[in-house]
Amino acid sequence: MSTKKPNRKPAGPGRQEKENPTPRTQPTARPSTAGSTERVRSSTTASTRTPRVKKELIFNRNNYILLGAAGLAMALGVILMSGGSMPDPNTWDENIIYGPRRMVIAPIMMLGGVVLGIVAIFRK
Template structure:
């Protein structure tokens, strides 16, 4: 009888709840999308300058999306899953 209670008490409990994981995946998706938006814009020929590397998407939008994703990650970690 004592062994049964000890096994019940030793059950593995997840640190985060379903809500936390949902926000974590949203944050990861924002970070990945930001890095995808930052990529590209280079030139195959090193002697040719491509001004597309200074586009609004690469300079403003993508870094803000990455920072937003990290903010969502922090929120997901600090979120209390038991609180309604």
């Protein structure tokens, strides 16, 4: 049996060499409390948590109001464009199908809704 010490690298600056490091012990488990309804709180409390940062939304309230108005304008244009059935299947009346409500007012409402939607999206 030899009494040689194991080869160790020399300690550098700021390092200390330990001859006999103490072994780390495993933490012991908590005793079980069967039937206990008490909850164990974690080590982090509400006072040590970092506060949440409130993110700024892309759209604000006015943008959503304008988008809603744009949707209503387009829906109104579709409603104005609907209908047009003939009272008698044997007669044809051009004024029912090609009236100013369906040919002028309804398309203007639809385009107005689209333009209003674009304005609502790009408005800051």
